[in-house]
Structures are given as C-alpha cells and as structure tokens.
Amino acid sequence: MSKVTIYSTGTCPMCTRAKGLFDKWNIQFKEVRVDVDRAGLMEMSKITNGARTVPQITVEGEWIGSLAELTELHMDGGLDHLMA
Numbered sequence: 001m002s003k004v005t006i007y008s009t010g011t012c013p014m015c016t017r018a019k020g021l022f023d024k025w026n027i028q029f030k031e032v033r034v035d036v037d038r039a040g041l042m043e044m045s046k047i048t049n050g051a052r053t054v055p056q057i058t059v060e061g062e063w064i065g066s067l068a069e070l071t072e073l074h075m076d077g078g079l080d081h082l083m084a
Contacts (some may be wrong), residue, residue, distance in 0.1 A: 002030040003082060007044040007056040009035040011043045015055040021070065027082045 002064055006029050008015035017037055022029045031044065032040035034054060047063050048056050057064050059082070 002028050003060045004029040005032060005058045006030070007032045007034050007040065008054050009033060011035075012054050017019075018055045018057065018070055023076070025074065025079065025083055027079060064067050 004027055006015065006018055006022070007023055008019070008031055012053060019029070019031065032044065033043040034044055044054075044056050045049065047058060053066065055070075057066065057070050057072070059079070064070060
C-alpha cells in the first residue's frame with residue numbers, strides 16, 4: 001500500500017506537477033481524483049478540514065498540504081525515507 005496519497009483533478013496543472021515530482025523522486029503514490037470520485041472528495045474534505053483546492057497530499061496518513069508544502073518537505077529531507 002502506498003504511503004502517499006494525492007487528491008487531484010484531471011485538469012489541475014499543479015496536480016500534474018506534484019505527480020511528476022513523485023515520479024522524479026521515485027516515490028509511489030495513490031491518486032484520488034476528487035472530480036470523479038465523490039467518496040474521495042468527502043475523504044479529502046475530512047482529512048484537510050474542508051480544503052477546496054487541489055492538490056492535497058498526505059504522507060503516511062498525515063496531511064501535509066499542497067504543492068508548496070510538498071516541495072518544502074522534500075527540501076527539508078522529510079521524504080527521503082520514501083524514496084526507492
């Protein structure tokens with residue numbers, strides 16, 4: 001099971017960028033498309049306390065935020081243990 005989940009939509013360029021970074025860093029992730037998965041949207045809303053923007057990202061079940069927070073976490077070495 002993936003330790004990273006990204007809540008995204010099919011038309012979000014920031015989502016595409018985040019997924020590209022995960023691929024570049026060799027980090028497996030699960031994508032939940034909230035534009036086509038109502039249960040996924042409800043899950044995202046609960047985890048993020050009602051966030052309405054994507055991408056929203058969780059790492060090991062903990063909500064970290066969006067692309068900016070993902071980049072900062074990576075720069076601080078917070079994703080090193082997930083890299084293949």
